[in-house]
Each structure stands twice: as C-alpha cells, then as structure tokens.
Amino acid sequence: MMRNYNDVHPFIPRDLDLHPPSYAPGYKTSVLRSPRLSLVSFTNSLTEATGPVFGHDLLGPNDHDLTVNYAEPGESAIGERIIVHGYVTDAHGKGVPGALLEVWQANSGGRYRHIRDGYLAPLDPNFGGCGRVITDENGYYWYRTVRPGAYPWPNRANDWRPAHIHFSVFGSGFAQRLISQLYFEGDPMIGLCPIVGTLPDPEAADLLTARLDMDNTIPFDARAYRFDIVLRGRRSTPFENKLEGN
Incomplete structure (x- = not known):
C-alpha cells in the first residue's frame, strides 16, 4: 500500500516524567550514563517518519519459536517450555495489526548468548535467545520459548x-520503536530488583507482569x-523509551 507523504506527521516525543529517571543511584550504571x-x-x-516498513516475508518459519530457531535438527532448547501471548492494543483496546514484536532473553540458566556475559551458568547450544513475530489483523501475537533464569x-x-x-515493538517507522521487558507472575525477585525500583509509579511493575494463563496451556x-x-x-505499558504515547 502506498502512503501519502502529505499525511505524515511527526512522532510525539516521550514524557520523561512517566518512566524511570536517567539518574538513579540505586542502579549504579545510570550514574555514569545519565546526561x-x-x-x-x-x-x-x-525518512524516520515513513520507513522502514516491515512485512511478513521478513520472518522465517521458526522466528516465533525460540525453542527450535537456533537448535540443531531434532533438538530443542533446554528449560521450562512456555507460551507468551497477548494483544498489542491502543488506548481504546483496539488491536494494532502488523506490529513487529522482537524478543530477546537469557537461557533457562540465566545466561545470555553474548561474548561479554561472564556468568558461570552454562550456555545452551540449542538456544539463541532471540525471536520475532508480527501481530495479526486483530493485534494478536504469540511465541514459544523457555522461561529464562534469574542471574x-x-x-x-x-x-x-x-x-x-x-x-520491542515497531510501528510504521524506524523511530516508532518502543522497548521494555516483561516479568512473570509470582516471582519474588521482582520487588528486590533495583531496576524495577526506579519505576516512579508503584503500579508500573504490575503492568509489566505476565499472568499465568492455564486456559491456553498446551497439555x-x-x-x-x-x-x-x-x-x-x-493503562499503557511502561516503556524504556517512550517515543510516542501518553
């Protein structure tokens, strides 16, 4: 579909009062990184306001399944297998179709597949730790992975x-990338995390918590x-870089 460039409008800048402050002494690296x-x-x-545009042809057949997208044939990632699913919606609850959702995480032992990760937990040779999916016409997405470990x-x-x-969630342009992270219901470590503690709204951590959904479990x-x-x-999801939104 061709877009009319006369209809392109600037993205709304983020409201810095709605997410963690740049300077938070309890989160040590923010001291040096804060402006x-x-x-x-x-x-x-x-260019920023009009592209790039993402299409379904950019996704591989297993991009949504982190248990096998880096695994050897016949193998699978090690760990507790889970499905994460839900809707990407606007303020009125209307689903947002065609949004590219990227995910990345540590393996079930709490280690990232990264050269600078020095945690002594073992690497899983069949787990790459990243995937992506595009929401359907109703804004729905789902992907399979293993539950990551604490580290x-x-x-x-x-x-x-x-x-x-x-x-991260991509919109129609490169500058429309919103980044955040989700936690898991019942994890006692959430309240102890200094990064979570930088959230100015006490309800924000709840908005970032995925709920156990036994009705959609695969037996x-x-x-x-x-x-x-x-x-x-x-009730918008707290993002690390609110380039648009409330």
Missing part, C-alpha cells in the same frame, strides 16, 4: 535480575503466560 546537560530535541526527518549482575554486592524477557508441552501490550492511555 549532565539539558536534552535537545530534533524534529523527525521524512546476578554487578550492581551491589548481591543483586539479581528476576526472570524477564526484553521486547504436556508448555504453560502459557498472557501479556498484553498497551501503546497509549492510562
């Missing part, structure tokens, strides 16, 4: 990240977790 000078905003270029990180003497999955295969992503409005 010391006032931020400067730039207007969107036509220690060099913040304070004994800080651990709770089990979590990073995700003898995988438990299901429901996680809806709301792009705008009072």
Whole structure:
C-alpha cells in the first residue's frame, strides 16, 4: 500500500516524567550514563517518519519459536517450555495489526548468548535467545520459548535480575520503536530488583507482569503466560523509551 507523504506527521516525543529517571543511584550504571546537560530535541526527518516498513516475508518459519530457531535438527532448547501471548492494543483496546514484536532473553540458566556475559551458568547450544513475530489483523501475537533464569549482575554486592524477557515493538517507522521487558507472575525477585525500583509509579511493575494463563496451556508441552501490550492511555505499558504515547 502506498502512503501519502502529505499525511505524515511527526512522532510525539516521550514524557520523561512517566518512566524511570536517567539518574538513579540505586542502579549504579545510570550514574555514569545519565546526561549532565539539558536534552535537545530534533524534529523527525521524512525518512524516520515513513520507513522502514516491515512485512511478513521478513520472518522465517521458526522466528516465533525460540525453542527450535537456533537448535540443531531434532533438538530443542533446554528449560521450562512456555507460551507468551497477548494483544498489542491502543488506548481504546483496539488491536494494532502488523506490529513487529522482537524478543530477546537469557537461557533457562540465566545466561545470555553474548561474548561479554561472564556468568558461570552454562550456555545452551540449542538456544539463541532471540525471536520475532508480527501481530495479526486483530493485534494478536504469540511465541514459544523457555522461561529464562534469574542471574546476578554487578550492581551491589548481591543483586539479581528476576526472570524477564526484553521486547520491542515497531510501528510504521524506524523511530516508532518502543522497548521494555516483561516479568512473570509470582516471582519474588521482582520487588528486590533495583531496576524495577526506579519505576516512579508503584503500579508500573504490575503492568509489566505476565499472568499465568492455564486456559491456553498446551497439555504436556508448555504453560502459557498472557501479556498484553498497551501503546497509549492510562493503562499503557511502561516503556524504556517512550517515543510516542501518553
């Protein structure tokens, strides 16, 4: 479908009061990374506002299944198999079709497939830790993976990240990328995490928590977790970089 460039409008800038502050001493790396000078905003270029456009032909047949998309033939990732599913919606609950959802995570032992991850947990040769899916005409998505493990990180003497999955949602243009992470219902580590503790709204962690959904469990295969992503409005999902939204 061709777009009329006369109808292209700039993206709405983020509201910095709605997500964690750049400077949060309890989150040690934010001390050095936080800006010391006032931020400067730039207007969107036509390139940023109009592209790229993502299509279903960009996805491989197993991109939505992290248990096998990096595995050897006949093999599967090690760990508790789960389904994560839900809807990407706007402020009125209307599904957003054609949104590209990317996910990345640690393996079931809490280790990332990255050269700089020095955690002593073993790597899983059949798990790459990343995948992607495009929402259907109703804004629905689902993917299969293994539940990631918690892992220690060099913040304070004994800080651990709770089990979590990073995700980003792309819109129609490159500047429309929203990034966040989901946690799992019942995990006691959520309230102990210094990163979660930077959220200014006490209800924000609840909005980032996937709920156990036994009605959509695949018997003898995988438990299901429901996680809806709301792009705008009072119940919008907290994002790390709110380039648009409330």
